[in-house]
Amino acid sequence: MKQLPIVIGSLNIGFLQTLKLFFVTLIGSFPLGLIIAFGSMSRFAPVKYISKLFVWIIRGTPLMLQMMIIYYFPGLVLHNNIWGSGEMGRFLAASVSFIINYSCYFSEIYRGGIQSIPIGQEEAGLVLGMTKSQIFFKVTLLQMIKRIVPPISNEIITLVKDTSLARIIALQEIIWAGQSFLKGSHGISGAIWPLFFTMIYYLVFSGILTVLLGKLEKKLNYFR
Amino acid sequence: MKKLIVALLSVAMVLSLAACSKKTETSGSDLDYVKQKGKLVVGITDFAPMDYKEDSEEWIGFDADMAKAFAASIGVDVEFVEINWDNKVPELDGKNIDCTWNGMTLTDEVTSAMDCSNAYCRNSQIVIVKADKAEEYNSTDSIKELSFAVEAGSAGEEMAKENGYTYNSVEQQSNALMEVAAGTSDAAIIDSLMAYAMVGEGTDYADLTYTVELNSEEYGVGFRKGSDLVQALNDFFKTSYEDGSLLECAQKYGIENSIIAQ
Numbered sequence: 252m253k254q255l256p257i258v259i260g261s262l263n264i265g266f267l268q269t270l271k272l273f274f275v276t277l278i279g280s281f282p283l284g285l286i287i288a289f290g291s292m293s294r295f296a297p298v299k300y301i302s303k304l305f306v307w308i309i310r311g312t313p314l315m316l317q318m319m320i321i322y323y324f325p326g327l328v329l330h331n332n333i334w335g336s337g338e339m340g341r342f343l344a345a346s347v348s349f350i351i352n353y354s355c356y357f358s359e360i361y362r363g364g365i366q367s368i369p370i371g372q373e374e375a376g377l378v379l380g381m382t383k384s385q386i387f388f389k390v391t392l393l394q395m396i397k398r399i400v401p402p403i404s405n406e407i408i409t410l411v412k413d414t415s416l417a418r419i420i421a422l423q424e425i426i427w428a429g430q431s432f433l434k435g436s437h438g439i440s441g442a443i444w445p446l447f448f449t450m451i452y453y454l455v456f457s458g459i460l461t462v463l464l465g466k467l468e469k470k471l472n473y474f475r
Numbered sequence: 476m477k478k479l480i481v482a483l484l485s486v487a488m489v490l491s492l493a494a495c496s497k498k499t500e501t502s503g504s505d506l507d508y509v510k511q512k513g514k515l516v517v518g519i520t521d522f523a524p525m526d527y528k529e530d531s532e533e534w535i536g537f538d539a540d541m542a543k544a545f546a547a548s549i550g551v552d553v554e555f556v557e558i559n560w561d562n563k564v565p566e567l568d569g570k571n572i573d574c575t576w577n578g579m580t581l582t583d584e585v586t587s588a589m590d591c592s593n594a595y596c597r598n599s600q601i602v603i604v605k606a607d608k609a610e611e612y613n614s615t616d617s618i619k620e621l622s623f624a625v626e627a628g629s630a631g632e633e634m635a636k637e638n639g640y641t642y643n644s645v646e647q648q649s650n651a652l653m654e655v656a657a658g659t660s661d662a663a664i665i666d667s668l669m670a671y672a673m674v675g676e677g678t679d680y681a682d683l684t685y686t687v688e689l690n691s692e693e694y695g696v697g698f699r700k701g702s703d704l705v706q707a708l709n710d711f712f713k714t715s716y717e718d719g720s721l722l723e724c725a726q727k728y729g730i731e732n733s734i735i736a737q
Contacts (some may be wrong), residue, residue: 257530264532323562335514336571337554421558430481434649436521436526441653441679 257437258445265428266452272345272414272424277407279350281288283358292362302358309355315416322420338423345417353410361401364395397471404464410458425449482699505702506549509573514552514579517542517573520560520647524672524728537596538576538730541721545711561628564588567699574704575697580630582692590700590709594693597733598621600634601667604654604676606684613686614663624651624660629663634689647682649673655683668730682712712737 265416282423289300309317322344334340368391377384413424429449432442498645509515517539519526525538534555546553558566558575566572567589569651581591581600604612604621612618615638623642625631631651635642643660645651649665652673670685715721716737725731 258718319562322570323565324572326571327565332570334571336573337556340571417633419559421556421562423557427557431521433653434521434647435523435527435679437530438523439679440649440673441656443653 254439254442255278257447258442261428261431261437262425262445262452263449265423268342268422269414269424270456272342272349272417272422273410275346275447276349276353276410276414279346280354280357283350283354285361287354288361289293289367291358292365294302306355307351308360312439314348314352314413315419317352317414318345318420319349319361321348324440334375341417341422342420345422347412349410349417353406356406357403359405360399361395363402364452365391367398369465394474397468397473400468400471401462404461404468407460407464408457411453411460425452477485484647487672497679501590505573505699505704506634506707508616509704510549512551514554515542515546515549515574516556516572518558518563518566518575519555520557520575521677522577522669524668524730525577526555529672534553537730538578540724542576544715544720544724545708547602548711549630549707563697567697570699573698579697580666580692583634585695585697585737587659588700589697591695591697592707593712594666594695594735595736596694596725597691597713597735598694599667600631600664600689601670601685602687602689603663603665603670603683603685604661605650605655606675606682608661609686610646615687615689617653618665618687620710621661624654624663626651628664629665630692631666634664652680652683665666668733689733709737 256317287302287306290298291306293299293302322334322341325334332340334344372390373386377392381389394452414424417424418427429445432439432445434440505546519584521527524536526534527539528534541553542555543553545648556572558572560577563575563579564625571659575589578596578598579585579591581594585591591717601682602618604618608629619638619640621640623635623640624645625635625642626648627646629646629648631648632642632644642664643654645654648663648665648669651660651665653662654660667685667688674680674683674685697707712721721737722731722734725734
């Protein structure tokens, strides 16, 4: 029983890192995803192909590998460690990798959403004398948002669990914290029960997200 | 299609260029670099009794205390960073950390990849089995038939390989202990310093025990190649051994019998 507060304290610290990484990734990748989506729908061929190539590379390789390269490449090969030493550097490198990776997935969801809006609406807008950006923000965007909520929710829930990949560059997230008691930490070793507590953190958090995203979906139930 | 091929080729070229660029030795004084930065970043793992936490969030242990004292002696702050032990060489070379100070066994692999301090502590690779089977497996011959769990990339794994044992590599030494406790492996090979602290009566692994010692080895501190911090640390070890503070620190963590004279 004496061990419980120690484990909970350690898991809380780890979970804070998980949450930080989760929210930073979402904040960064929502807008970046939109930019990549526009890139891959561009009529200017080089932009289109570069965007598509980028999405292919990022989606086609494991996030774990990308993170290791992003973290170690600058210091090892370019001899300029842009991340700095210490824990902040690990967090920054992990955030950048996650934002890049998730924005590629988001960009394809956005593209699906945008292209699912009938072309007739855009044509109607043009006839009425609206500019392209007016059409996007006033006509397409609202309809697109409600259509992409279910697939985006999927990615968000996956992201909760993917944050644990950051342990490969030794970011001390919650699984790192939970697993440390297997090896021995704070005088507790060989304990597997902290892992069950770790599971509860994930379950509760993704449960809350599921409820919130469900509510959002209901709220966006317009244009029916 | 042509453009796509051009783009693909250019990516391949960039990647191969990157692969060609040679690792250069650190130029200039590492000591000055650390002093100018104002802190020594020490790469560690949670490894009692060398680097660990007890009640507070502060790192303690023999290595942690010595690292603090060393940093103070060259007039900089110390920062402990937990790393993935598998990645210790890239962490050092990429300047993500300045040294690895965590009961590191001086193997050929280690000494060829980094510049290391003088050895300061003795250790051995020791076999862990269930306590009720200890009598049966107390010689190097009898343990041949067992299946072992060892930490990937550790000195224990090297021993298992050398002796031709059947083994599974796991992520950490503690996972190897778990394997034995759970019965998924018959035996584990881990550091004796760790075994003395973690296995046997009065510990979390009361039903395990240690039997055969497979080798003996020494611990050192790792730095980047060509670093002048090595000399600074060797000097520090020497003075603190002579004034008794090194042994005093070792006594605090119960490893005074394993310390090597400087």
